[in-house]
Amino acid sequence: MPSTDFLWWRDGVIYQIYPRSFADSNGDGLGDLPGITARLDYLADLGIDAIWLSPIFPSPDVDFGYDVADYLAIDPRFGSLEDFDRFVAEAHRRGIRVILDLVLNHTSDQHPWFQESRKSRDNPYADWYLWRDPRPGGGPPNNWASVFGGKGWEYEPQRGQYYFHMFYKEQPDLNWRHPTVREALLDVFRFWLERGVDGFRLDVFNVYFKHPDFPDNPPRLGLRAFDRQQHIYDIDQPEMFPLLREIRQILDAYPERYAVGETFLSTPQKAARYCAPGLLHATFDFTFLHSPWRPERFLRAIQDWEQALGDDSWPTYVLNNHDNPRAATRYGRGEDDARLKVAATLLLTLRGTPFMYYGEEIGMRDIRVSRSEIKDPIGKRYWPFYKGRDGCRSPMQWDDSPHAGFTLGHPWLPVHPNYRHRNVEAQRRDAHSLLNYYRSLLRLRKENSALRRGLFQPLTFEPRRLLAYLRQDEHQTILVALNFSSRPVRLAMGRTLSAFRWRPLISTRDEPLMPRDGFLTLRGDEAVILEREA
Known part of the structure; x- marks a missing residue:
């Protein structure tokens, strides 16, 4: 039963698109905004409520868009501002909201701000970045390191100073303590809000500020x-x-605007601190994403997140994104999608906002890339110990035509070889496909208020193979049971639940085995959703 107070970012499902890999409209091998616009009917039919676009700003691509050279423009490879306005209008016409990825901790070293800042110590942009003199006797100002390897400081001969970069040296960190920098970055929110953007994903937001005295970090084992x-x-x-709080005030001046933050070096407790009332609407904690295929680990991640957030904040859940191997690669067995249907049921029946990643709904697997094919600089640096993030960023598999219908040109990354049978068109025609199961789940979630807003009550407290829980609100009680093993398992319903009459809402099998003699039996790799009859 749909509720009358549906709020898109709380009750809906958000779909992340990596723009260069979704749909190419002009044959240059790179996805673009017109390509995404042309696929909006597919997304509307899928049943998602919002699109999160990974960065589409001009960038030299040292970190594939996460090194921004202009916050107020569109990279010409993706289109124009007019193409963006058209995309937003067409998305809104279909009831789909738009979220932009904002990378405000650092810019590209090609950004005009940094190009000016590096010239001298006395120009208008001199203090827009984190500049420090060398230590007495020479060397970096302190021991801070870069996430991507090596020291976090790079020497600039023109100024005779070092600048700090938490990530690549081509990504200098901004000085958020400078009032003019702060206002310029807050104006970025206002610019895109005025163009109709509905929300923002804030990249590594909790890194914006550094201690003003730049002391050494204490050591630890690592x-x-x-x-x-x-x-x-x-x-x-x-x-x-x-x-x-200031960002939230800007957002609250517009109706139903939203911000979700990527918490760097996250824990549930840390992420929860930043989405209290008056701060961000939500944050990411990736404990759930990093859980192995064990029901007790997922349950622990859910309970820790719920406990950290309390009653005043709203959870987010994600199994895939642009920085991690796909769930189908981590959890799947060959080309079998049975486990992926169980994972989808888990993601879309929890209390919180689910985030999907393009291609998740058809079970896209990571591509294998040889050393010569690697695009991701992290993979180039750490090969063979870490091969980078290219695997989860391969082109969307639309059909069985050359390059999976992604492009008429040569794709920027290889298409997975399984595209001839694993693609949208093939799964659309198969009633039992993963795609059609996702569509059914998304529809079910939208139609049943308990799945969106109801309480989460676990029924299995130390699960080894089975995870089961109730979702309850004032209108209905729904039971979700998930078998994480390939063998049958039984859920003891107990006296109270056994006394109820239940009707099936969905199963990964044709027909679920209904409760009998106080037990609900699940076959191997089966997920079942039941509703209590009135």
């Missing part, structure tokens, strides 16, 4: 230089909280 520090002074500074 493999890499970055891991051998306690990150006390380079992230999570107290100045974040007044800034988040």
Whole structure:
């Protein structure tokens, strides 16, 4: 039963698109905005409520868009501002909201701000970045390290100073303490809000501020230089909280606008601190995403997240994104999608906002790339110990035509070889496909208020193979049971639940085995959703 107070970011499902890999309209091998616009009917039919676009701003692509050279423009490879306005209008016409990815901790070193800042110590942009003199006797100002390897400081001969970069040296960190920088970055929110954008995903937002005195971080045990520090002074500074309140005030001046933050070096408790009332609407904690295929680990992640957030904040859940191997690669067995249907049922029946990643709904697997094919600089640096993030960023598989219908040209990354049978068109025609199961789940979630807003009550407290829980509100009680093993399992219903009459809402099998003699039996790799009859 649909509720009358549906709020898109709370009750809906958000779909992340990696723009260069979704749909190419002009044959240059790179996805673009017109290509996404042409596929909006597919997304509307799928049943998602909002699109999160990974960065589409001009960028030299040292970190594939996460090194921004202009916050107020569209990279010509993706289209124009007019193409963006058309995309937003067409998405809104279909009831789909638009979320932009904002990377405000750092810019590209090609951004005009940095190009001016590096010239001298006395120009208008001189203090827009984190510049420090060398230590007495020479060398970097402190021991801070870069996430991507090596020291976090790069020497600039023109100024005779070092600048700090939490990520690549081509991504200098901005000085959020400078009032003019702060206002320029807040104006970025206003610019895109005025163009009709509905929300923002804030990349590594809790890194914006560093300690003003730049002290050394204390040591700890770890493999890499970055891991051998306690990150006390380079992230999570107290100045974040007044800034988040200011960002929230900007968003609240527009109807139903939203911000979700990627919490860097997250824990549930840390992520929860930043989405209290008056701060961000939501944050990401990736404990759930990083859980192995064990029901007790997923349950622990859910309960820790719920406990950290309390009653005043709203959870988010994600199984895939642009930085991690796909769930189909982590959890799947060959080309079998049975486990992926169980994972989809889990993601879309929890209390919180689910985030999907393009191609998740058809079970796209990571591509394999040889060393010569690697595009991701992290993979190039750490090969063969880490092969980078290219695997989860391959082109969307639309059909069985050359390059999976993604492009008429040569795709920027290889298409997975399984595209001839694993594609949207093939799964659309198959009633039992993963795609059609996702469509059914998304429809079910939208039609049943308990799945969107109801309480989460686990029924299995130390699950080994089975995870089961109730979703309850004042209108209905729904039971979700998930078998994480390939063998049958039984859920003891107990006296109270056994006394109820239940009707099936969905199963990954043709027909679920209904409760009998106090037990609900699930076959191997089966997910079942039942509703209590009135």
